Amino acid sequence: MGLENTVFESLPDVLTVKLDSVINWARKSSLWPATFGLACCAIEMMNTVSARNDLSRFGAETFRASPRQADVMIVSGRVSRKMAPVLRRIYDQMPEPKWVISMGACATSGGVFDNYAIVQGVDKVVPVDIYVPGCPPRPEMLVHAITMLQEKIMKESVKDRRDTYEPESRESIVPGTLPVTEGTALERETEIEVAENQVSRPYTIPSKHERRRSS
């Protein structure tokens, strides 16, 4: 008889638990990073994954080359202005839920390179959750960053729907009342307001998740 039999004998048949905790636990325990090693910090990232500081014991089991299969993007290294649209495109190709760790001084703020070629901080391109300082940060610091990200994920809620941009979808509408009447001056005004507030972003509509975090 194994451990699970002994444990389950003392527990009731049905457990109630918060949905948020289960979902967040599942998300944080299997954070698969997307490889975005650009420069020297990538070598420290490789060190973090290797046997001495093992990142897979925290759930970052595989570093997926394809962004479509990844959860977290670790931007390690300096991002040049030529690379920035590519970075944005890879970020947009990641499905929700997604997080970004900016690893190293160059990704956080441009690092030592205050010049025409390097983007001064990757948060000008993608929204960042965890910043890791260092040049390069020690592997233990990157492990700490993943742990911090896991704590951050545990505080999230499923109620923050991240796949829609319109704030209207989060408001509940009383049946029988519509926010805008068709053909009236109110509709025209609302259209103008919506057109004015529209921020033109490249490539895709960003998620609600991103609007809260972007700089």
Next chain:
Amino acid sequence: MHKGCSNIFHALTSCGLLQRIDMTEKLHEFVEKLRSENTAWVTKVIEGHGEVAVITSRESIVDACRSLKDKHGFDMLADLCGCDRGPEEDPRFEVNYHVFSTKHHNRLRLKVVLGEDDPHVPTVTQIWKTAEWHERETYDLVGVIFDGHPDLRRILLPSDFDGHALRKDYPLRGYEPYSLN
């Protein structure tokens, strides 16, 4: 060992010096060979630290390079780089051709100086294939235009970059901060 040197260190350095003088003599021989083919090819000879540089005019650079490669065995273009001397200098730009011979291990530098209002040089891609990317880099960073280049476009900076970044009057931080937000 050199006579009269009690110190081994002195002896070794003087041997090295001798070697260096020997080397520059050989290089000067190549310069003389170039000059004997066509005096217009060698405008000026600069020597320093065991290296010899020849200043050529832009009309004769291709012929000089062709002669160096075919007849004198300089089969490798080690580097082709441009330099901006500064907006106050005249001529402003220079293009350096570092040629190396894998047969007799000699290095020679050819230099073309250009004014700011006419930064054109004929290309040497037909002589050394590697010049293709080096000339693209020089065009990208300094702004020297290579006539006859098969594919002259930016190689290091983004294609929509405005200006030539390694010119002395280009600011270090650039003009606008980059943001996609």
